[in-house]
Amino acid sequence: MIFLLIVLVLILAAVAYVLSTPGLRIPYLSRPMYETFRRILPRMSDTEREALEAGTIWWESTLFRGKPSARALHAIPAPRLSEAEQTFLDHQVETLCAMVNDWRVTRHDLDLPPEAWEYIKAERFFGMIIPREYGGLGFSALAHSAVVTKLSSRSSALSATVMVPNSLGPAELLLHYGTQEQKDHYLPRLARGEDIPAFGLTSPWAGSDAAAIPDHGIVCRGQWQGQDVLGMRVTWDKRYITLGPVCTILGLAFRLYDPDGLLGDAADLGITCALVPSSHPGVEIGRRHFPLDAMFMNGPTRGHAVFMPLEFIIGGPAMAGQGWRMLMECLAAGRSISLPSSYVGMAQLTVRTVGAYAAIRDQFRTPIHRFEGVAEALARIGGHTYLMDAARTMTAGAVDLGEKPAVVSAIVKYHVTERGRIVVNDGMDVIGGKGICLGPQNFLGRAYQQIPVGITVEGANILTRSLIIFGQGAIRCHPHVLDEMHAAQAGDPHQGLQDFDRAFWGHVRHATGNALRAIGHGFTNAMLARPDAGVAPGMTRHYRQLSRFSAAFATLADAAMLVLGGSLKRRESISARLGDILSQLYLISATLKRYEDEGRQAADAPLAHWAIQDAYCRAQDAFAGVLANFPNRFVAGVLRLLLFPWGRPYAAPSDRLTMAVADAISQPGGTRERLSRDVYVPRDPAEPVGAIEAAFAAVLDTRDLDARMRAFEKSGRLPADDPRTNVRDMAEAIHAAGGLTDEELTRIRARNILRDRVIMVDEFDRDFQSVLRADSASSPADDATGRKAPWNASG
Ligand SMILES: Cc1cc2nc3c(=O)[nH]c(=O)nc-3n(C[C@H](O)[C@H](O)[C@H](O)COP(=O)(O)OP(=O)(O)OC[C@H]3O[C@@H](n4cnc5c(N)ncnc54)[C@H](O)[C@@H]3O)c2cc1C
Numbered sequence: 001m002i003f004l005l006i007v008l009v010l011i012l013a014a015v016a017y018v019l020s021t022p023g024l025r026i027p028y029l030s031r032p033m034y035e036t037f038r039r040i041l042p043r044m045s046d047t048e049r050e051a052l053e054a055g056t057i058w059w060e061s062t063l064f065r066g067k068p069s070a071r072a073l074h075a076i077p078a079p080r081l082s083e084a085e086q087t088f089l090d091h092q093v094e095t096l097c098a099m100v101n102d103w104r105v106t107r108h109d110l111d112l113p114p115e116a117w118e119y120i121k122a123e124r125f126f127g128m129i130i131p132r133e134y135g136g137l138g139f140s141a142l143a144h145s146a147v148v149t150k151l152s153s154r155s156s157a158l159s160a161t162v163m164v165p166n167s168l169g170p171a172e173l174l175l176h177y178g179t180q181e182q183k184d185h186y187l188p189r190l191a192r193g194e195d196i197p198a199f200g201l202t203s204p205w206a207g208s209d210a211a212a213i214p215d216h217g218i219v220c221r222g223q224w225q226g227q228d229v230l231g232m233r234v235t236w237d238k239r240y241i242t243l244g245p246v247c248t249i250l251g252l253a254f255r256l257y258d259p260d261g262l263l264g265d266a267a268d269l270g271i272t273c274a275l276v277p278s279s280h281p282g283v284e285i286g287r288r289h290f291p292l293d294a295m296f297m298n299g300p301t302r303g304h305a306v307f308m309p310l311e312f313i314i315g316g317p318a319m320a321g322q323g324w325r326m327l328m329e330c331l332a333a334g335r336s337i338s339l340p341s342s343y344v345g346m347a348q349l350t351v352r353t354v355g356a357y358a359a360i361r362d363q364f365r366t367p368i369h370r371f372e373g374v375a376e377a378l379a380r381i382g383g384h385t386y387l388m389d390a391a392r393t394m395t396a397g398a399v400d401l402g403e404k405p406a407v408v409s410a411i412v413k414y415h416v417t418e419r420g421r422i423v424v425n426d427g428m429d430v431i432g433g434k435g436i437c438l439g440p441q442n443f444l445g446r447a448y449q450q451i452p453v454g455i456t457v458e459g460a461n462i463l464t465r466s467l468i469i470f471g472q473g474a475i476r477c478h479p480h481v482l483d484e485m486h487a488a489q490a491g492d493p494h495q496g497l498q499d500f501d502r503a504f505w506g507h508v509r510h511a512t513g514n515a516l517r518a519i520g521h522g523f524t525n526a527m528l529a530r531p532d533a534g535v536a537p538g539m540t541r542h543y544r545q546l547s548r549f550s551a552a553f554a555t556l557a558d559a560a561m562l563v564l565g566g567s568l569k570r571r572e573s574i575s576a577r578l579g580d581i582l583s584q585l586y587l588i589s590a591t592l593k594r595y596e597d598e599g600r601q602a603a604d605a606p607l608a609h610w611a612i613q614d615a616y617c618r619a620q621d622a623f624a625g626v627l628a629n630f631p632n633r634f635v636a637g638v639l640r641l642l643l644f645p646w647g648r649p650y651a652a653p654s655d656r657l658t659m660a661v662a663d664a665i666s667q668p669g670g671t672r673e674r675l676s677r678d679v680y681v682p683r684d685p686a687e688p689v690g691a692i693e694a695a696f697a698a699v700l701d702t703r704d705l706d707a708r709m710r711a712f713e714k715s716g717r718l719p720a721d722d723p724r725t726n727v728r729d730m731a732e733a734i735h736a737a738g739g740l741t742d743e744e745l746t747r748i749r750a751r752n753i754l755r756d757r758v759i760m761v762d763e764f765d766r767d768f769q770s771v772l773r774a775d776s777a778s779s780p781a782d783d784a785t786g787r788k789a790p791w792n793a794s795g
Contacts, residue, residue: 054328055406064477066554079397121193134187141399152345167334198247269321282306343420355665375662383610390594439762469579521548
């Protein structure tokens with residue numbers, strides 16, 4: 001035994017000596033590995049490299065390195081709106097929401113009303129990201145996000161119209177790359193809405209693979225404003241372009257060629273971005289697509305051999321060929337804000353309306369939120385919305401800190417929109433036929449229709465999950481992989497070897513440290529992991545597991561890269577699951593941070609616990625999925641044994657927790673308010689959301705009477721032959737039998753009018769002609785109760 005120990009110590013000492021002596025380590029270990037690595041590493045195209053290296057890395061890199069710190073998480077400043085931004089939300093955004101009736105927009109006007117367009121321009125909604133010096137609002141990312149969130153709780157046409165000019169497009173590109181002349185000319189016009197922008201990248205033949213667009217320009221001489229100038233003849237065929245049909249200034253991406261060498265030696269300059277006035281001769285715009293009944297402007301644009309001067313290139317001729325880099329660098333900010341915010345808006349709307357509907361709607365003489373099956377759906381609505389909003393806020397805060405969070409923006413784009421889909425689908429299930437019959441009284445059907453749009457745009461979700469989150473994350477967030485890749489592709493092999501040696505052995509140290517930590521946490525179930533800052537009571541376990549999952553993820557990621565190497569890129573299912581783990585850890589961090597930043601609201605704790613448990617379960621499933629499909633079965637077995645020796649640490653949220661979350665959204669109180677704080681709530685009970693608010697208040701106000709009526713029914717004092725002893729007219733029967741006073745009956749009747757407004761659906765003439773007239777829907781509520789519903793005064 002002692003002999004074996006001595007041998008082991010001697011071997012370890014020899015290894016340590018070789019590793020710590022560059023004269024031995026570099027020629028005998030590093031060089032052969034470096035040469036193999038140089039040979040097998042696939043060469044990256046320029047577009048791949050630019051996409052991978054764009055933007056910055058942020059909190060996700062801490063997770064990737066296996067050591068998240070509670071202190072660092074809490075130290076990230078809590079995002080806050082300025083007074084001016086809050087005032088804008090309370091006034092201008094409220095006013096704009098009030099101007100738009102989504103049913104009217106969708107079925108009657110087929111566009112936003114002219115006064116809304118005018119208001120959007122006059123109040124500079126198109127200039128939220130444009131600095132004040134150019135006449136814009138100069139808003140923080142958080143404010144921009146809050147505006148989109150509220151608008152999307154009202155109308156998808158409204159939010160998409162406002163969102164797009166503030167996302168990746170002409171303004172963003174001009175701000176970063178425009179010449180001073182271009183900025184001075186366009187930015188004030190864009191801020192004032194005198195120019196309406198659109199950006200055309202997507203072609204019928206290249207959607208997700210946007211770098212492959214066939215649209216092209218040829219550098220040549222031509223006539224411009226009576227002069228012979230150097231320019232380009234551009235041919236394009238783009239589709240799906242938002243605001244395309246009404247834009248006055250069209251951003252265009254195309255590949256620029258210079259066959260005659262008029263600009264230099266390169267014949268293929270690469271993707272180039274130009275700004276073309278839509279009035280420019282040869283530009284075709286104006287036709288529309290019809291994206292799932294959405295009424296925001298969207299359509300194709302085409303042009304054939306359209307001559308334009310080189311000055312149309314964003315940033316001028318010097319930026320010819322730099323378009324892909326520009327797009328990739330600017331993608332992160334917009335992707336962090338637009339779609340996550342609009343899906344949070346839809347989720348908050350679901351919380352506000354469906355939570356209340358489940359308290360208003362009775363079946364089996366019971367408010368439906370009390371049924372456990374419905375509560376499960378309500379808990380998903382509440383828990384996911386809490387997490388989605390946490391991720392939206394934390395990510396907008398990152399943009400305000402100056403980050404261009406490339407990986408995080410992909411995480412929130414994918415996971416917030418996917419959870420939004422779950423929330424809205426669950427909402428539709430809870431409200432049953434009420435959600436299915438479209439009409440002016442349907443408060444959720446339009447959100448349901450619009451869900452696939454955001455899933456598809458700004459990086460379609462399947463692609464984002466499969467290729468981007470881990471694909472980019474592994475290279476950008478890992479402390480050593482990018483350095484190893486750079487070293488392998490270095491022009492000078494001598495310098496490359498030195499850099500590789502440093503990066504590779506750093507990598508080995510990093511991986512060993514993580515593996516030891518992951519194994520330690522695995523065997524102790526993270527009981528010894530201590531958060532390095534004070535954390536809220538009850539949340540300690542989640543912080544401990546964050547350290548454990550993070551170290552386990554870092555180990556698994558290293559093992560996957562080691563075993564699969566370059567082929568990991570093609571093994572999309574493995575890469576996607578690794579991305580899922582990283583994503584869930586980011587979302588858990590955001591949820592913990594929200595709980596902390598909001599002052600540890602004890603009433604919200606069930607939501608936070610539900611969201612975190614659910615996210616950990618998803619992360620566990622992803623771990624299991626990677627290991628079950630890992631090509632090297634021996635390594636998979638060892639990893640399973642070492643990382644999760646006692647099985648999965650998290651169970652799905654319990655039924656008790658589920659009921660607590662469901663209660664929190666279907667009862668009045670701070671939690672429900674905080675969860676739906678950005679929803680536009682019309683005060684007018686003729687509006688569907690206004691009707692729900694009024695009915696909800698009335699239902700809560702009459703709960704004591706409902707309890708008394710049930711007791712009266714059970715007492716057997718109701719005459720058996722009274723036909724009013726039914727779910728609709730019971731109060732009348734009880735009143736006749738002396739169980740309710742006149743005043744109490746009046747209260748119940750008033751409540752029933754409001755309740756009936758909520759549960760009734762719209763009806764139209766059989767030929768549906770009246771669908772097109774916004775004021776012509778009618779509801780049987782009018783006939784059943786003999787009262788005219790206020791939304792149908794003309795019906
Ligand atoms: C309403 C709307 C508005 C839009 N606005 C604009 C705009 O203003 N400007 C603009 O330029 N474009 C715009 N787009 C285009 C949008 O960005 C594209 O639709 C998107 O890039 C996907 O392209 P595609 O629809 O051609 O799908 P495809 O590229 O054909 O993809 C089909 C499916 O395959 C998946 N997929 C593709 N490649 C991979 C892969 N390697 N791995 C895994 N999955 C993969 C995708 O995720 C998707 O699910 C808009 C689209 C819509 C619908």
